[in-house]
Amino acid sequence: MEKSQNQKIEMVFPNGIELYIKREDLLHPIISGNKFRKLKYNIQEAKRLGHTTLLTFGGAFSNHILAVAGAGAEFGFKTIGIIRGEELESKIAENPTLAKAQELGMQFYFVSRTAYREKEEKAFANHLHELFGNFYMIPEGGTNELAIKGCEEILTDTDKAYFTHVACAVGTGGTISGLINSSTEKQQIIGFSSLKGAFLSDVIRNFVVKTNWNINDAYHFGGYGKVNDELIQFLNSFYSQTFIPLDPVYTGKMVFGVLDLIQKEYFPPNAKILMIHTGGLQGIKGMNFALQSKNNEIIRYDED
Template sequence: MKSSNQKIPIHFPNEIELFIKREDLLHPIISGNKFRKLKYNLAEAKRLGYKKLLTFGGAFSNHIIAVAGAGKEFGFETIGIIRGEELIDKIGENPSLQFAHEHGMQFHFTDRTSYRDKTSPQFLLKLQEMFGSFYFIPEGGTNDLAVKGCEEILTIEDKMEFSHICCAIGTAGTISGIINSSIENNQIIGFSSLKGDFLSDVIRNFVQKKNWNVNCEYHFGGYGKVSDELISFLNFFYMKTKIPLDPVYTGKMMFGIFDLIESGYFPPNSKILAIHTGGLQGVAGMNDMLQKKNKETIQYND
């Protein structure tokens, strides 16, 4: 396992420094925050004697990929409840689903209306009748054990060195763990990939500290949505740093950080740590979609 802090080789005004914590390097498949979120859940599933893991996700879900990879590596059967019945005959056209399938995941596709009931006891009971006993991991992986794993992202040195710590938010587990392990002098900023400000309420279920805020200005239309400007930024960032970002989470976060630096949000001499939470498996699927629309694609090959 490896994770390192890498300084961004771009000059910023007011002596501001930006580093990126390469959590994406933790594991080739179970990377970034997925590694952290699954660590204690897998241990608990093993302790309780479960043989199957069941979780939920969309067509390009990094979480689905990570659970499938973890199942194969650690000896669990895996079941993915996938949003969208229209995908049943399109597994081979979807890089994420194809990868999960090749790593042994069994799929059950459901319509979007039924999918909204994914946390209801009745729906979970129906799945137990269908698949037998399983260890349930929520969509995105966020639960108390996931937050516990994400509390291990920051080192003591990180907490002492950086004034601001930034991360992308999807289901709020990663930022909750970071907040819990932070110290008073750290200002934690979460960049939401979703429309709306409801994630602050989710975070409050897991944390007691007040040294954080959620920025909802850089979602680019909502979860999984991108713009020409965002794709151009991802390619610019890679050209300058050779660090690939994903278009759903970390790319939006980094775009937001750059914009906030330019607008004077960060005080002079701020030292910023951005958490790279992985998610790069989704780049291939996004590029497929962009190509079909004759749009600029993400270029990460030298």
């Protein structure tokens, strides 16, 4: 396992602002970024309870699905992925995320989108136990109390002492909840929503008591998994300048938002900003496959 590191963004910013990115994407080649943090204590709990199987949920290009498959292979668990979309069952070979998860030993159970919406119902859970027996269940996206405990370890003591602002992408709310819990009162935590809608704040309040945070929902580019030419061009430009690859679903939108807000003088003079790279680079292959099918520009990055 590699260690994450803070990398300074060597660009000229107004008002004495400093910008860094924490390379959580370097934590592990498969269990990348915040997924490593979220799974850490869930894996320990599964072992403590004597489970041998991990079961979880996700979509076609889910970072979480691949991370759980990787964790199972590394730590000796059987893994089961409940996958949204019955049509994907015949397309595994065409899907780099599912193909890799299967290679790592994950068993799939494909369900309709209607059935998938009922995944938190007791009847659905009972059906899964009838099919697969005993298992340790991890929610879609990985967010639970143990996941937040893991995400509380993202910020180091040095980070807490030095940075005035911490920014991260927000999906299920687990990562930012951990950051908020471990932050100091002098720090401002900013979440950049990858989803449409303002419901995330209510979700996060279930896990935090501090008030030094806010959610910015102005940079979702149309919603979860949506991209446009402006975002793709930004990702490629940022990579050419910094050699830091960004995923188009989460971190890329967050970095775009932070840089835009800097230019709009949202941050105070001499702000020291830390952006959290939450990984997810495996999803670029799937996104590029979709972009190429439409003859669009693709996202450039180092596949190794």
